[in-house]
Amino acid sequence: MSDVEVSRVSKRYDDLWAVKGVSFTAPVGSFTSLLGPSGCGKTTTLRLIAGFAALDEGEVRIGGRPVDALPPWRRNLGVVFQNYALFPFMTVFDNVAFGLRRRKVPRGETAERVAEAIDLVGLPDLAQRYPRQLSGGQQQRVALARALVIRPDVLLLDEPLSNLDAKLRAEMRFELKRIQRETGVTSIFVTHDQEEALTLSDQIVVMNLGTVAGAAPPKAIWEQPASAYVADFLGVENLFPGTVGDAARDDGTVAVSVDDSAAVLHVAATRPPGSAVVLGIRSEEVAVRRGGDMGEMDDGPNALDGTVREFTYIGSAIVYQVDCPALPGPLIATAQREFPVGDSVRLHLPPGAIKLLRPDAPAGGSGTRP
Amino acid sequence: MGDLFLRSGRGLVTAMAIFWLIFLVAPIVVTLASSFTSSTYLTFPPPGYSVRWYVSAFESEWVWSTFWNSVVIAVVSTAIAVALGIAAARVLARHRFHGRGLFEYAVLSPLIIPGVVVGFALLNVSVLIETQDAGLLNLIIGHTMVTTPFTLRSVWSSMAGSEISLEEAAQSLGATRWSAFWLIVFPLIVPGIVAGAIIAFTFSFNDVTISAFLSAREARTLPVELMSHIEYLPDPTPAAVSSLMIIVTLAFFLLVERTVGLDVFADR
Numbered sequence: 001m002s003d004v005e006v007s008r009v010s011k012r013y014d015d016l017w018a019v020k021g022v023s024f025t026a027p028v029g030s031f032t033s034l035l036g037p038s039g040c041g042k043t044t045t046l047r048l049i050a051g052f053a054a055l056d057e058g059e060v061r062i063g064g065r066p067v068d069a070l071p072p073w074r075r076n077l078g079v080v081f082q083n084y085a086l087f088p089f090m091t092v093f094d095n096v097a098f099g100l101r102r103r104k105v106p107r108g109e110t111a112e113r114v115a116e117a118i119d120l121v122g123l124p125d126l127a128q129r130y131p132r133q134l135s136g137g138q139q140q141r142v143a144l145a146r147a148l149v150i151r152p153d154v155l156l157l158d159e160p161l162s163n164l165d166a167k168l169r170a171e172m173r174f175e176l177k178r179i180q181r182e183t184g185v186t187s188i189f190v191t192h193d194q195e196e197a198l199t200l201s202d203q204i205v206v207m208n209l210g211t212v213a214g215a216a217p218p219k220a221i222w223e224q225p226a227s228a229y230v231a232d233f234l235g236v237e238n239l240f241p242g243t244v245g246d247a248a249r250d251d252g253t254v255a256v257s258v259d260d261s262a263a264v265l266h267v268a269a270t271r272p273p274g275s276a277v278v279l280g281i282r283s284e285e286v287a288v289r290r291g292g293d294m295g296e297m298d299d300g301p302n303a304l305d306g307t308v309r310e311f312t313y314i315g316s317a318i319v320y321q322v323d324c325p326a327l328p329g330p331l332i333a334t335a336q337r338e339f340p341v342g343d344s345v346r347l348h349l350p351p352g353a354i355k356l357l358r359p360d361a362p363a364g365g366s367g368t369r370p
Numbered sequence: 371m372g373d374l375f376l377r378s379g380r381g382l383v384t385a386m387a388i389f390w391l392i393f394l395v396a397p398i399v400v401t402l403a404s405s406f407t408s409s410t411y412l413t414f415p416p417p418g419y420s421v422r423w424y425v426s427a428f429e430s431e432w433v434w435s436t437f438w439n440s441v442v443i444a445v446v447s448t449a450i451a452v453a454l455g456i457a458a459a460r461v462l463a464r465h466r467f468h469g470r471g472l473f474e475y476a477v478l479s480p481l482i483i484p485g486v487v488v489g490f491a492l493l494n495v496s497v498l499i500e501t502q503d504a505g506l507l508n509l510i511i512g513h514t515m516v517t518t519p520f521t522l523r524s525v526w527s528s529m530a531g532s533e534i535s536l537e538e539a540a541q542s543l544g545a546t547r548w549s550a551f552w553l554i555v556f557p558l559i560v561p562g563i564v565a566g567a568i569i570a571f572t573f574s575f576n577d578v579t580i581s582a583f584l585s586a587r588e589a590r591t592l593p594v595e596l597m598s599h600i601e602y603l604p605d606p607t608p609a610a611v612s613s614l615m616i617i618v619t620l621a622f623f624l625l626v627e628r629t630v631g632l633d634v635f636a637d638r
Contacts, residue, residue, distance in 0.1 A: 076544075083535060087539075102545050150544065285384050
């Protein structure tokens with residue numbers, strides 16, 4: 001087992017930086033996710049660690065040892081590919097044994113370790129089958145067994161769950177977690193799915209435009225995203241640029257005016273007056289009730305009137321898109337109660353639920369030009 | 371409406387089948403039949419039947435010497451074309467580089483340029499570099515040039531793109547670049563190699579246009595010799611040789627389909 005240190009790593013394709021100055025550390029035995037949209041440089045970063053591509057700047061250390069001069073076959077890493085990359089003309093046994101045979105492991109030990117690995121990943125007795133005779137989930141497990149049987153220093157996973165259907169994906173997520181816990185192998189996992197990253201990781205590295213936009217444990221990144229981009233990627237539906245008003249108020253809140261609108265919202269935070277911020281609030285934190293209904297809720301400072309533009313039923317709740325004249329764009333809110341399209345509603349944004357985020361470049365897919 | 375469409379489609383297929391019979395199968399049948407003639411000149415239908423022209427073919431020195439020339443040229447040029455095809459296909463499948471499109475067109479151009487032009491151009495080049503008397507060498511170079519597009523295309527299409535991650539997977543598991551190619555990529559592209567090699571070999575063995583320009587006195591291919599024989603002499607020996615070539619080619623394809631064909635294309 002080894003840790004992985006990625007320091008100021010850059011990779012350029014022609015005149016486009018796929019990765020620019022990326023740094024993070026994956027501690028021994030940890031599970032690190034590289035999260036971001038396609039083209040953000042997460043897969044390139046993984047390929048640089050694996051040695052499939054040569055980096056232009058920076059350094060990768062595995063177990064404290066720089067590996068940049070080593071070819072992939074000398075790095076002792078397990079790699080699981082998005083398309084599994086199983087050798088189609090080899091049986092499951094031969095696929096899993098491939099790495100051991102390259103290492104000249106004796107025949108008897110090979111058979112033993114292959115059986116162990118197949119058992120570890122929870123595969124039934126399929127050793128003599130060919131990959132095309134297996135289901136997607138089984139192929140996934142073979143790919144994992146093949147990568148783990150060589151006892152790699154680090155396990156690299158490139159969107160391994162994205163080709164599975166929803167049910168299987170959820171199941172494999174638990175399986176991945178169990179296997180990683182049982183083997184204790186340092187793992188680096190590339191994904192564009194925030195839920196996968198949150199459920200699996202000890203650390204999430206959010207990437208944007210070839211750079212690191214934020215890195216933190218799942219709970220921290222969920223509760224206090226480093227920037228508006230990170231918040232956007234972690235599913236904060238409502239993001240509005242704003243400016244902090246003059247003075248802090250007695251109740252520990254600041255008044256923040258939403259840009260391009262008349263709305264002023266109170267937020268439980270402290271920021272110097274005049275700071276440019278992005279206000280963020282998750283849909284489920286927004287309270288929705290009927291317009292003009294003076295029910296159980298007291299009109300706080302952050303009450304807004306609006307009209308239901310559209311709604312979608314998601315089973316556990318209803319997600320509303322509400323037009324608020326006071327805001328520059330529609331607000332997304334989640335509620336249990338049903339309101340028809342065109343209904344007047346009153347929204348309440350609790351001061352403690354609004355996050356003040358650092359503004360940054362808008363979410364984007366392609367790399368930056370040097 | 372749909373019925374009409376279907377019916378006219380069927381009519382088209384029938385018409386195509388009839389055309390195919392008339393223009394491709396009929397000449398073969400005529401050649402085969404007239405090769406068994408008993409007369410001393412080519413006629414159809416033959417006045418009587420005999421195998422005398424087959425005996426004549428086997429006893430003719432010119433048939434044997436040019437046959438061996440053709441075999442050597444076809445084997446060597448196919449081998450080179452396969453090697454070049456694999457190398458070029460790997461470059462095209464894996465790398466994006468400046469001039470990639472140009473490279474692709476340059477390699478594939480012999481498919482578009484008429485054989486007469488290629489043959490004439492190659493003849494001029496060989497005169498320029500004073501190798502016009504090295505007939506065998508010129509023929510091998512010429513045939514390699516024209517058949518490499520076939521091997522490149524078929525090898526390239528057998529590299530479906532997945533072989534890149536397969537190769538990387540093999541490397542991550544401890545296989546060097548070389549062993550990853552031989553253990554993983556090569557078995558995957560064997561069908562493409564076999565298919566390309568068959569086309570290249572058949573093309574080289576049957577080619578007249580390019581070979582006519584490049585054949586020197588001492589190095590003529592069988593089809594070129596057959597053509598000049600037909601031009602100057604009326605005897606039906608060429609018909610017998612042609613029939614043999616047809617039969618051997620058919621047998622060759624059957625053999626490939628029965629052995630390599632079924633073995634290689636299954637289990638994947």
